[in-house]
Amino acid sequence: MPAAALVPRFERALHVAGLDPVAGADEAGRGACAGPLVAAAVILSGRPEDRIDGLQDSKLLTPRARERVYEQIVTHSLSWSCVAVEAAECDRLGMQEADIQGLRRALCRLDPAPGFVITDGFAVAGITAPGLGMWKADRVCACVAAASIVAKVTRDRIMVAADSDFPGYDFAVHKGYVTALHQQRLEALGPCPLHRRRYANVRRAASLDRP
Numbered sequence: 001m002p003a004a005a006l007v008p009r010f011e012r013a014l015h016v017a018g019l020d021p022v023a024g025a026d027e028a029g030r031g032a033c034a035g036p037l038v039a040a041a042v043i044l045s046g047r048p049e050d051r052i053d054g055l056q057d058s059k060l061l062t063p064r065a066r067e068r069v070y071e072q073i074v075t076h077s078l079s080w081s082c083v084a085v086e087a088a089e090c091d092r093l094g095m096q097e098a099d100i101q102g103l104r105r106a107l108c109r110l111d112p113a114p115g116f117v118i119t120d121g122f123a124v125a126g127i128t129a130p131g132l133g134m135w136k137a138d139r140v141c142a143c144v145a146a147a148s149i150v151a152k153v154t155r156d157r158i159m160v161a162a163d164s165d166f167p168g169y170d171f172a173v174h175k176g177y178v179t180a181l182h183q184q185r186l187e188a189l190g191p192c193p194l195h196r197r198r199y200a201n202v203r204r205a206a207s208l209d210r211p
Contacts, residue, residue: 023114024143039102
């Protein structure tokens with residue numbers, strides 16, 4: 001039986017404290033060795049008529065369920081945004097800084113601006129609103145779960161589209177993550193522009209570590 005949909009109880013508590021609107025932020029693709037890191041931010045409406053049915057951490061949903069919930073989020077949220085940090089920029093910045101900058105950019109695009117920010121894992125510096133990083137926030141906080149779905153669905157769509165741009169890598173299947181299939185294709189074809197050169201398996205495939 002699927003878990004009950006998350007409701008914005010953290011958001012309601014912060015509203016009572018005068019810290020609304022509350023935004024959640026999360027990313028997808030940090031662990032992939034190809035494709036962008038995608039960061040998203042969401043401010044839920046909070047109105048009963050805008051309740052998001054089936055809202056959960058993106059990792060707990062099937063692809064079909066994620067697509068269905070995604071459509072509800074972008075239709076019924078007060079505000080949402082999404083940004084992609086491309087592979088070359090991830091290489092230049094390093095993944096931690098790319099993650100922080102992606103989340104910051106997504107949050108800065110929200111309108112209205114958030115009065116408080118909850119992020120998954122760690123707080124994001126460099127934003128005007130106070131914030132809190134919560135361990136596994138996407139499992140317990142509705143706005144962060146919503147952001148995780150927007151980020152995941154957006155990134156998956158990018159990687160499916162990349163499948164035709166870079167045939168042979170099967171990006172539509174593994175979405176750029178390190179799997180046996182992806183490694184096989186990477187070793188056979190070598191890296192493409194979507195691959196992150198900082199990753200050891202990509203460097204090996206590109207012969208960048210040879211003396």
